[in-house]
Amino acid sequence: MLRRHRQSARLTLEQLAGASGVSARTLSDMERGRSKGPQHRTVTALADALGLDEADRKQLVELAREGRLRDRWTRPIGLCELPRSVDDFTGRTAELAWTNELVHAGDAPGVAGVGLITGSAGLGKTTLAVRVAHALRPGFPDGVFFLDLFGMSPQPLPVDEALGMLLRALGIADQQIPGDVAERASLYRSLLHDRRVLVVLDNATSEDQVRPLLPGGGAGKALVTSRRLLAGLEGVRRLSLGPLPLLEAAELLTGILKDDGASGEGSAIRQLAQLCGGLPLALRIAGNRLVSRPGWDAADLAARLMNEERRLDQLSAGDLKVATAFGLSYEQLTDSTRRVFRRLAPVPGWDFDAALAAVVGGTSIDGAWDALDELVDLGLLQDSTSGRYRFHDLVRLFARDRLQKEETTAERDALTVTMTSWLLRMATTAGRLFDPAYIHSDRPDADLAGLSSPEDADHWLRVNVDNWLGALRMAASDGRHSAVLDCAESMHWFSDRWMHAPHWHEVFTLGAEVAAALGDPARQATQLNLLAWVHLMPRNDPETTLRYTAQAMDLATRSGAATQIAWAHHTAGGALRRLGRLDEATAAETQAAATFKANGDVSAYCQCLGALGTCLRDAGRYTEALEQYLDLLALLNEDQPGITPSGAALIRAIALARVGECLGSLGQRTEAITKLTEAISLMEQARLPVPQAHSLETLAALLSDEGRTDESRHAHARAAEVYEAIGDTEASNRCRDLANAAP
Structure with a gap:
């Protein structure tokens, strides 16, 4: 009848769909007899669009009503009914759009409309699926069904029982349901192929449980939820659910x-x-x-x-408990994975890798990978493309609770010592790879073999900073003074590469405190000199710098630590220069340079030569400063023994930038731009953002003076990005304003 009325009105399916607001697919299903009992509002919308008179309108509405009644009596009512949807459902806009797209994309030829929603316990997978099913119900006139597969139960729902329940819900009498699982699955797929049915399969446990319950294409669609990733399922669209913003x-x-x-x-x-x-x-x-x-x-x-x-x-x-929800997932784990899971709870940082998981879990690296994969699969850990893992905050608390209840005090204490000792050994070994004194030292122990180069060490120290810094705090509170001091001392040269990092004040303060506790004034002077550096470079507080260098000088003099006397002079020289006391700064740097040269400390000597050049530059003696920097670069190019490649790269980049600054001040702007551009590239390679940002500003000013406005703006924009990355908002805004300024 619908087809007859449409043809009489000389409308195509698409035209009637546009006029009525009813999809062309739904119209096609009605005309072919697939949908025998459409909803009342659907039929009245069609009658309005077709302009039917009262008699034809009534007849069409009655036929649809009879179809709905026949459908009601031909299948059992109440089987696999949807749970109610909560009224206060909030957010998940992108996820709801994803499910809507899934259903419509499934109409394309050869596309099975199966969506898999995964995520850890408590993320609302079932709530979302039920919400979606209720919203999509009008588009599935042949039924919307819900089946709990009890995936976290000790006895998940068997496949044959699941198929039997779904077949009954689809109107198949018990005596017509095959006994063989394969035959049940075949009958089920054939029914879904020709019916507009949506099946919600909640709480799945495995691929084997789910595969026979999925449609094989056609009109039927399915939504599956699971705590597991079900990575073996093919031909499904995946949605990983995360916490709410x-x-x-x-x-x-x-x-x-x-x-x-x-x-x-x-x-x-x-x-x-x-x-x-x-x-x-x-x-x-x-x-x-x-x-x-x-x-x-x-x-x-x-x-x-x-x-x-x-x-x-x-x-x-x-009966709602977060711990119970996590506990169901925990019970699914193997004993070895449970051990790794609960022993990761005390890790001090936000994330960790497989190497640390192996240490705390007392397993091999391969065993750690297996455990981590199992934990990610069940949603108890989150992973990333960088090979690092992290807990949700509440899952970490659950893991901590399991550790408290399942392991003795002695076992927990031993775990803390094992973990912090390994982290401090890793950090100390990594830091020493930048120290010229350790260039020819032995390679790391076998369990620290991941640190085979300065590049490896740099990466490890940065990504694991929360972990090794937390270990440093724990060791200090436990009185393991020697380990703390070794670690703090090892960071001397690496801190130059990462000078904007916020934690150096704490590292070197702990180092000074434990050196004092050990009664070692020379090593205490070392840490005080490093604290002086923190206040000079990252904090730009020269007055405090001078207070620390005075303390370091006193301790170093009393203990005869000539090297630390020289470092105190060098750092004080930097503070004096910033305060405009250039004669005093030059004298301090000269004295430091003499000591370092006599001791054969080439890296420190080169730093002093650079500092002397900066004193000349600040005094306006640009030609002499330029000569000083060029001599320094020549010395570095001689491949001096006793200086690491990374140390030489750092000093070379900064010296080259100073050459560019002096050339610019002498009016040789073209050559200055070339030198600064080269220096900025070297700084980026060496990961030196602070001097890089300063050099970009200098470069931008020179480009502007040369009339190269677009290049100048680009340099200011890059400087703004670098300043923002190191947390200098004021400088970032200044450079961004200059980048965006009108010509």
Whole structure:
């Protein structure tokens, strides 16, 4: 009848679809008899678009009603029915769009409309799938079904039982259901091929459990949720669910509390959302607790959650418990993986790699990879393309709880010592690869073999800074003074490469404190000199620098540590130069240079030569300064023994930049631009962002003076990016303004 009315109106399927708002696919299904009982609002929209008279309109509506009644009586009602959707569902806009695209993309030839939603416990996979299924229900007139596969249960739903339940829901009588699993699966696929059905398969445990339950193409679609990645499933579209962003997490809490005066607790709500880590289950529990206790407010619960030791206990409401959700995943792990999981909890940094996992888990690197893969597969760890892993905050607390309950105090203490010792040995070995005194030292121990070059060491120290710095703190608090001092001393030369890092003050303060505790004034002077450097370079506080160098000088003099006396002179020289006391600065640098040269310390001697050149430059003696820098570059080019390649690269880059500055001051702008461009490239290779940013500013000014406006703006824009990366907002804004200035 629908086809007859459409043809009488001289409309194509597409034209009727456009006029009625009903999809062409749905119209086609109705005309071919696939959809025998469309919804009332669909039929009335078609009647309006076709301009039917009252009699024809009534007949069409009645036929659709009869079709719905026939459909109702030909299949059992209530089997595999969807759970209700929560009213306060919040966010997930991109994920909802993904599912909508999935359903429509599945209409294309050869595309099976199967979506797989994965993620750890408590992320709201089921809630999202149910929400989607309810929203898409009008587009699936032949049924929307939901089946819990009990994937985290000790006994997941067997495939034959799952197929039997779905076949009954599709209207197949018990006596018509085959006994063989393969035959059941074949019948099931054939039914889905010709019916507009959406099947939600919740909480899947394995590929073998899911494969027979998926449509083989055609009209039927499926959404699968699982804590496991189910990496073996082919031909499915994947959605990895993550925590809610803070704004959406706060919105969810506000929605739960909408009748309980949450509007006046904005800051407390945001704090509570942050403490829940954006985990929908935790947010739901927190909200339910507040709703069920009218005397509480968000600030009260947030105060309770601040205590990490009690946070998981507080995140429970009735039969909803965050710890229980994580526990179901934990029970799925092998014993060896459980051990790695709980022993990763005390790792001090935000993330870690397989090498550290092997150390704490007491396993081989291959064993660590296997455990980490299993943990990622179950959503208990998050991984990244860089080969590093991290916990969700609440999962880490759960792992810590398991460690507390499953291992003795002695085992936990031994774990702490093992972990911190390895981290400090790694950091110390990595730091020494930049020290000229260790150029010809033995290679690292076998378990530190990942550090085979300065490049490896640089990478390890940067990405693991939270871990080795945390280990340094723990060792200091445990009284392991020698290990702390060795590590702090090893960072002397590496700190030059990463001078903008915020942690050097803490590293060298701990070093000075443990040196004092050991009663070693010479090594204490070393750490005080390094603290003086921190205040000179990253902090630009020359007055404090001079106070530290005075203390270092006193200790070094009393202990006869000539090298540290020289370092105190050198660092003080830098502070004096910045204060404009150039004669004193020159005298200090000259004295330091003489000592370093006599001791054969080429790296330190070269630094002093560069500093003397800078004193000449600041005095306006550009020709003499230029000669000093050129002599320094010539010395470096002689491939001097006792200086590391990385140390030489650092000094060469800065000396070349100073040559460019002097040439610019002498009016030789073209050559100055060439030298600065070369220096900036070397600084980028050596990862020296602070001098690189300064040199980019100098280059931009010279380019502007030469009338090369576009190049000048580009240099200022690059300088702004580098300054932003090192956290110098003021300098970044200054350079960005110059880059964007009108001509």
